[in-house]
Amino acid sequence: MAAVSSYQPSMLDMMGGAGATLEPLPGRLVRHHLSAGAWVDVLPGFVQSSDAVFDTLLHDVDWRAERRAMYDGVVDVPRLLRWFGRGEPLPHPLLTEARDRLTAYYAAELGEPFVTAGMCLYRDGRDSVAWHGDTLGRSSREDTMVAIVSFGSPRNLMLRPRAGVAPPGPGTTATARATEAARAAHAPAEGRRLGAEPTHAAGAARAAGAARAYAEGRRSGAGPGEAARAAEAARADREGRRSGARVAEAAPVGAGGTLRFPQGHGDLIVMGGSCQRTWEHAIPKTAKPVGPRVSVQFRPINVA
Numbered sequence: 001m002a003a004v005s006s007y008q009p010s011m012l013d014m015m016g017g018a019g020a021t022l023e024p025l026p027g028r029l030v031r032h033h034l035s036a037g038a039w040v041d042v043l044p045g046f047v048q049s050s051d052a053v054f055d056t057l058l059h060d061v062d063w064r065a066e067r068r069a070m071y072d073g074v075v076d077v078p079r080l081l082r083w084f085g086r087g088e089p090l091p092h093p094l095l096t097e098a099r100d101r102l103t104a105y106y107a108a109e110l111g112e113p114f115v116t117a118g119m120c121l122y123r124d125g126r127d128s129v130a131w132h133g134d135t136l137g138r139s140s141r142e143d144t145m146v147a148i149v150s151f152g153s154p155r156n157l158m159l160r161p162r163a164g165v166a167p168p169g170p171g172t173t174a175t176a177r178a179t180e181a182a183r184a185a186h187a188p189a190e191g192r193r194l195g196a197e198p199t200h201a202a203g204a205a206r207a208a209g210a211a212r213a214y215a216e217g218r219r220s221g222a223g224p225g226e227a228a229r230a231a232e233a234a235r236a237d238r239e240g241r242r243s244g245a246r247v248a249e250a251a252p253v254g255a256g257g258t259l260r261f262p263q264g265h266g267d268l269i270v271m272g273g274s275c276q277r278t279w280e281h282a283i284p285k286t287a288k289p290v291g292p293r294v295s296v297q298f299r300p301i302n303v304a
């Protein structure tokens with residue numbers, strides 16, 4: 001296993017010593033509607049007493065370092081990876097249980113099971129994943145879901161609208177309990193991740209440019225509602241009316257509609273709807289002294 005800095009077990013785990021357990025999902029997940037039909041559900045502390053799971057992930061997974069072509073050279077991917085395909089046993093039974101619980105909970109909305117488990121090991125703050133959507137496979141054209149469970153040191157999962165997609169605006173960022181009723185109301189769902197650190201200024205310029213392009217009719221790809229929202233956002237940008245603070249506390253808005261979802265030990269985030277096509281996500285590098293983090297991403301088949 002690659003060298004990682006030491007991880008401090010949580011006090012609760014040290015005192016309790018009990019095996020890992022899962023918190024129930026119904027009535028607990030909080031949904032954040034983004035824009036263009038994208039949403040995220042969050043449940044901090046989905047996995048309780050998860051130190052043993054993290055230990056297994058750190059030490060028993062055969063992590064792989066990858067190198068990828070970039071510009072005119074080949075660079076190290078700034079994290080370690082492991083992909084568990086369909087039918088491959090997961091390294092800890094709690095992960096199998098988590099995947100099955102997620103499949104059961106989202107059955108009506110997703111219409112198919114979570115099947116694969118991609119894993120990333122961020123050894124320290126220098127490891128990262130650059131802005132991207134999971135658009136290899138069906139997710140480039142269909143709504144889908146990607147459920148991520150985090151273990152170890154907290155890191156920020158950032159989200160931003162893609163070029164041409166409206167940033168969060170009035171009415172698009174309200175937080176809603178993902179109740180059975182809300183879920184029923186939703187229609188059933190029918191190597192480019194390297195480590196550049198994004199800047200808020202770049203994100204702002206990009207989002208404002210996208211909104212302007214919409215307003216000027218230069219882009220297509222979203223419905224008329226989105227175009228109107230983007231045009232309004234562009235107007236508001238010009239007039240300095242946009243404060244940006246229109247999302248729930250858990251997702252503070254940065255410049256350009258960038259959202260930040262901190263992911264701690266045992267936390268769950270599910271990206272759904274059009275999120276992979278219309279938004280991008282990233283785990284930026286950090287200069288803070290952080291220990292290792294493992295993310296486990298559950299996806300339906302042919303989504304990556």
Ligand SMILES: O=C(O)CCC(=O)C(=O)O
Binds near residue numbers: 120157193281295
């Ligand atoms: O580590 C995470 O939480 C995100 C990982 C990710 O975006 C990916 O592997 O596609």
